[in-house]
Amino acid sequence: MFSLARSTFAKSARAFSTVRPSGLRDIARVTLIGNMVRDPETRITKNEKEYVSYTVVTQANRSRGTEEPQSTPTFHRVLSFIPAQNQYLTKVAKGSLVYVEAELDVKEPDPEAESGSFAAQRQILLRHETLRVLRSPRKDKSEASSNDA
Numbered sequence: 001m002f003s004l005a006r007s008t009f010a011k012s013a014r015a016f017s018t019v020r021p022s023g024l025r026d027i028a029r030v031t032l033i034g035n036m037v038r039d040p041e042t043r044i045t046k047n048e049k050e051y052v053s054y055t056v057v058t059q060a061n062r063s064r065g066t067e068e069p070q071s072t073p074t075f076h077r078v079l080s081f082i083p084a085q086n087q088y089l090t091k092v093a094k095g096s097l098v099y100v101e102a103e104l105d106v107k108e109p110d111p112e113a114e115s116g117s118f119a120a121q122r123q124i125l126l127r128h129e130t131l132r133v134l135r136s137p138r139k140d141k142s143e144a145s146s147n148d149a
Contacts, residue, residue: 095137
């Protein structure tokens with residue numbers, strides 16, 4: 001009976017392999033849910049390529065042995081190099097609650113760069129993949145009444 005179970009398990013078990021199927025690559029993806037800090041900005045790279053930059057703030061609630069949870073804001077700058085989505089991104093308003101998926105890219109510091117310079121620092125780049133608006137910002141009463149007039 002046990003030999004039958006063992007042989008059945010052996011046939012159904014996947015063999016472990018360190019070889020990656022072709023076409024697959026490692027990926028570091030970040031998911032953020034937070035508020036848009038300011039309206040997204042269109043910028044131009046050194047190579048004259050247009051991209052959109054936006055910043056999302058998230059709140060991490062940490063209660064380290066205290067009765068009151070401490071809320072720590074973290075600001076995340078995200079860059080979009082996808083022309084088809086850039087027009088949509090520029091219409092997302094400051095204060096919107098957004099869901100963002102981005103690819104994390106870490107650039108190690110240049111060992112030959114001058115100490116304290118930008119190139120001598122580790123750079124973390126969040127490359128935009130998707131954004132969904134979960135809630136639009138509330139309009140002020142004064143804004144709403146001036147738009148009705």
